[in-house]
Amino acid sequence: MELQWILSPVFLLVVQLPVSFSLPIRGNETDRLSLLGFKAQIADPLGTLSSWNESLHFCEWSGVTCGKRHQRVVELDLHSSQLVGSLSPYIGNLSFLRVLKVEYNNFSHEIPRELGRLSRLQTLVLGNNSFTGAIPVNISQCSNLVNLRLEGNNLRGKLPAELGFLSKLQVFVFRMNNLEGEIPSSFGNLSSIVELSGAVNKLQGSIPDSIGNLKRLKFFSFGINSLSGIIPPSMYNISSLVRFSVPTNQFQGQLPPDLGLTLPNLEVIRIHTNQFSGLIPATLSNASELTHVHLSSNNFSGKVPNLAMPYLQWLSLQANYLGDGEDDDLNFLYPLANSTNLEALGINDNNLGGVLPEIASNFSRKLKKMIFGRNQIRGSIPAEIGNLVSLDTLALEANQLTGIIPSSIGKLQNLGVLFLNENRISGSIPSSLGNITSLIEIDLGYNNLQGSIPPSLGNCQNLLTLALPQNNLSGPIPKEVLGISSLSEFLVLFGNQLSGPLPSEVGKLVNLGELDISRNRISGEIPRSLGSSVSLEYLYLDGNFFRGPIPESLRSLRALQDLNLSYNNLTGRIPKFLTDIKLRSLDLSFNDLEGEVPMLGIFENSSAVSILGNKLCGGIPQLNLSKCISDKSTEPKPSTKLIVIITISFSILGLILMISLLFFCCSRKKENKPASGSSWETSFRRVTYEDLLRATDGFSSANLIGAGSSGSVYKGVLASDGTIVAVKVFNLLHKGASKSFVAECVAMINIRHRNLVKILTVCSSIDFQGNDFKALVYEFMINGSLEEWLRPVHTSEETHKPRNLNLVQRLNIAVDVASALDYLHNDCEMPIVHCDLKPSNVLLGGDMTAHVSDFGLAKFPSEDPRQLPSGLTSTVGIRGTLGYAAPEYGTGTEVSTCGDVYSYGILLLEMITGKRPTDDMFKDGLNLHSYVRMSLPDFVGEVADPTLFRDVEETDADASHMMNHIRNDKILECLTSIITLGLACSADSPRERMDIRNVAAELHRIRSSFLGTWRH
Structure with missing residues (x-):
């Protein structure tokens, strides 16, 4: 029986004695009992350790490898097993242990200092757990240590200087922790070191000069810290360096002119988001192995040298002071046509002038990103731009481009982002653009485009944004474009000459956040179907020829913040429902509206309302309108005969209604017999x-x-x-x-x-x-639940990394779930409270769209506790799942939409931190909410799921997805915004929680801002 060892006197002796004692039992028995002591301190949800029992010799236990000669444990590999608990100090008794690998689990508490007793230990891999405390100084006693990996934990304190004396150490990785202080100068004694990686910590000070002594060093990575000063000149002489990565710090100084000569083996240089200045060294091209060059967001100036290298994949020079607006600024582009592996080229936000060369269409067929925006580039878009068949981003905005949009652009079947706005491009929008069904964002605004909007754009059913403002477009708004149900950010068409009525298909834009068709020539009535666009926050119809009344259907637009209907020909009265919508601004000026102005809601704030140029009266005094006069003496008095006729008519009508009601009730009784279902x-x-x-x-x-x-x-x-x-x-x-x-x-x-x-x-x-x-x-739902993605289970030895959700995917899921709750709470005929929102009840479709499921606990609330008098409760008991259920449910408070908001807030925090609200670390008053709250504002990176940074800093495989194109400081800014929102939703008091509609609106804003960072 598995529990027999717990009662074993020998095992009790081992547990009770200090582990530093020499045990009076044979060595392999020591190993067996030490393994059982290890098992006793962890939970094993996957049953990985099910073979650890008396029926098998411990050398046959899962994850255990013994030496053939002495039958002693030499390797313990339990990576990616979802083990939970602490790492037992009895590991220190496995005196023959050479390899200990427990990465990608849920170990917490401190790393036991007894590991220092393992003199034979060569590999210690504890990464991607939740270890806390300091790095034990005792590890420096493991004199044979070759590989030490501590990344992705919650380690604090300073780096122990004693680790600098591990003369055999080749790999030391401690990125994504909370370590502070300086890099010890003793690290210059790590004579065998090949990889030294400490990115995403809170390290300060400069890089010690002694690091230049590490002649075998290949990988040096310390991005996202607070390091400063200049790079020690001796580092530029480490000819073995393959990867030099120090982005997002405060380094200064210039790069040496002979950089490419002294570092001939360099493959990756990542120094973006610092304060480097001066010229880009022309010798950089001599480092012919370079694949990734990231120099963006610094103070580099002057001309860009020839950087064409045979293996170059990413060249990122944006946000510097490169170029002088002269004709020869783009000469460096010509040699790049020979870089056949080039996948991304970013030169935006500089002072680059000159004509965009035709040779740009002959760049590598592998090129995915061409980002040239906000320079002084002239000329036209190359006619054969369609040759770049792998492009997913084409951003040429805010330049001085002329000419037309080539029809060949329709060949770019992988294009997701097209930004040509703020140029001088003319001609028509090519209908071939509708062939690119992968398009997500289109911005062609502020050009000289003419002709009509091609209906073929309706084929782009993945569009989130479409912006065509300030052109000379004419003709009707195609109903096909209004049928793009994916449009969720904005549809902006203002400042054109579009005409005809607004098609009723506009009601299909149920997820749209902003619609701006102002300053056109749109006529007819405002379609009633517009009320179906329930996600609208900003609606601008001003400066057109709309007529008729403001439709009552607009009362459904409960998310609306800004409404502008000015400068039209609208008639009738101001509808009362406008007082119920929580508008931020309302402009009804210069129409033909008449009657009394309401005095509630938005109309109480004269600075938020504009109603000039109408025939209105009344309202609050600050509006300076005349009083409404009702002259009863001039009203015709009804005759006695007419009164009698009306009275008799209503009596007969009432009798008919009563008979109908009785007949209906009898019919309902018959229909409601149990047999009918x-x-x-x-x-x-x-x-x-x-x-x-x-x-x-x-x-x-x-x-x-x-x-x-x-x-x-x-x-x-x-x-x-x-x-x-x-x-x-x-x-x-x-x-x-x-x-x-x-x-x-x-x-x-x-x-x-x-x-x-x-x-x-x-x-x-x-x-x-x-x-x-x-x-x-x-x-x-083919992609299973959110729970499975946040905590994936390994079913194959082929992969050591679980599938992960990047930040953009998590943000999209958060928006989807908030939209679902907003619908349930605000747009159903009767509000529905889900009562059991958690990751396992969020399912993901083939396109990773999130769907809320499992309504087995759903309720139809009668009250909102924010409106209840203090102390008014019911006895419904706890609803939902522990950790996600709102705290007031534990006291008997009736279910409400506020309870769902709490669950959503916890879900949001879990998505960002990767930690369940029931994690073992949450005890003694600490919970997920307070744990995350303590990280604001400076330590968000420490509580965030390390996988959100892994693609950015760990692998440098930047071409993998868009996340690697976003500045890391912007990632932290986005995370801070999401976490702040999660905390606002999960407040203990229902009255302090945000309304889910405001939550959804804020998430849309966060996503728009974040994707805008990526696009630029």
């Missing part, structure tokens, strides 16, 4: 138990994709049409399962939103044994 059951296409049995292969465990207290979820294929589905089978033996089934049906029957999981059908039947059977059939 519930309304929610008859609303779905019915399937039988046998259908679902066949679809899931007999509810096979091979098709099981999730299980909970109320039931299990299976993957299935419906025989009727081959649809892949998720079948949720309710465990009716579990208390409350039947209620969950009904609750989920009632909640899902009338709600439809792109971020809610779609229910396809329902089954309420009996199985082949005569037992009740209830199941829901949902649309299958």
Whole structure:
């Protein structure tokens, strides 16, 4: 039995004695008991250590390797096993241990100093856990140590100077921690060191001169710290250097002119976001192995030298003072046509002049990013730009380009971002642009474009933004463009000559945040369908020829902040619903509106309202309008005969209504007999138990994709049409399962939103044994749940890195979930409270769009606790999952939308930190909310999930995705904004939490700002 060793007197002796004692038992027994002591201090959710029992010799235990001669443990490799707990000091008794690898787990507490007793230890890998405290000085006693990896933890304190005497150490990695102080000068004694990496810490001071003594050093990486001063000249003489990476510090000085000669093996130089100045060394091209050159966001000036190197992949020179606006500033581009591996070229935000050469269309076919914006570049876009078939970003904005947009641009089938705004480009928008279905953002504003907007743009069904302002475009707004349902950031068409009515298809833009068609020639009435664009925050229709009344359907635009309808021909009265929307500004001036101005809501603030040029009266005194006069003496008096006729008519009408009501009630009673079934059951296409049995292969465990207290979820294929589905089978033996089934049906029957999981059908039947059977059939989500992505399980030895969500993906998911809650809370006929929001209930579709699922605990609240008198509670008990449920639910407070907001806030913090709210580290008053709150404002990088930085600093594989093109300080800025929002949502008091609509709006703003950083 597995627990027998716990009662073993020998084991108790080992546990109780100080580990420094020499044990009076044979060595391999010491190893066995030490391993059991290790196991005793951890939780093993995956059962990785299930083989660690008396039925097997410990040398056959999972992750354990013994030497053949003495049968002593020489290697312990338990990486990526989701182990939770502390690293036992009894590891120090494994005296033959040479390799200890426990990276990618959830170990916490301090690193035991007993590791210093392992004199034979060569490899110590503790990375990507949650270790705290200081790096133990005792590790310096492991004199044979070759590989020491401590990255991705919560280590604090200073770097021990004693580690500098590990003469055999070749790899020392401690990036992504909270280490402070200076780099010890003793590190210059690490004579065997090959890799020294301490990025993403709080290190200060300068790089010691002694580092120049490390003649075998290949990788030096200390980005995202607070290091300063100049780079020691001796470092430029370490000819073995392959990677030199110190971005986002405060280094100054100039690069030596012979840099490419003294560092001939250099492959990566990353010194962006510092204060380097002077010229870029012309000898840099002599370092012919260079693949990545990142010199952006410094103070470099002068001409750009020839940097064409055979293996060059990334050249980033943006945000400097390069060039003088002269014709020869772009001469360095000609040799780059020979760099056949070039994938990214960024020269934006400089002073570069000259004509954009035609040879740019002959750059590498691998080129993905051409970012030339905000310079003084003249000429036209090369006619054969379509040759660059791998381009995903073409940014030429804010230059002096003329000519037309070549039709060949339609060949760029991978293009996601197109910025040509703020130039002097003329001609028409080529219809071939509609061939690029991968487009995400288009900005062609502030040019001289003419003609109509091509309807073919409607093919771009992935667009988030479309901006065509301040051109000379004419003709109608194509209904195809208004049918791009993906548009969620903005559609900006102001300052053109567009005409005709605004098509009713505008109501399809249900996710759009901003619509600006001001200063055109749009006519007709404001379409009522515009009220379906429920995500609108900014609506600008001013300066057109709209007529008729302001439609009542606009009352649905509850997220609206700015509304401008000025300079039109609108008539009628100011609708009352405008007082209910929490507007920030409202401009109704210069129309033909009449009647009394309301005195509530936005109309209470005269500085936020403009109503000049109408026929209005009343309102608050600050509006300086005349009083509304109602002259009753001039009103015609109804005759007695007319009064009698009206009275009789209304009496007859009332009698008819009463008879109709009685007839309706009787009919309803007949319809509501039990035999006819519930309304929610008859609303779905019915399937039988046998259908679902066949679809899931007999509810096979091979098709099981999730299980909970109320039931299990299976993957299935419906025989009727081959649809892949998720079948949720309710465990009716579990208390409350039947209620969950009904609750989920009632909640899902009338709600439809792109971020809610779609229910396809329902089954309420009996199985082949005569037992009740209830199941829901949902649309299958191929990418599983958010829980699986935040904490992936390794099923293969082939990969050592789990699949991860980058920051942009997490931000998109956060926006999706907030949009879903906003819909449930504010846009349903009756507000719905989910009551169980957590990562496992957020499912991800094929395009990584998030869908909120599992409405088994959903409620329809009658009150909002922010409106309840103090102390008014109910006895509904705790709703939801521990850690995510709002604290007031524990005191019996009725469920409310505020409870969902709390759960969302915790979810947001978990997405950024990677830590569950139930993590073992949260005890003694510390919880996820307070843990994150203490990181503001200076230590956000320490609590953030290390994987959010890994792609930026760890691998330098910048071409992998967009995250590597964003300045790291902007990543921290974005993380700070998200964390601040998560804290505002997860406040203890419901009254202090943000409204989910404001949360969604703020997230949209954060995302727009962040993607704007990337694009530029």
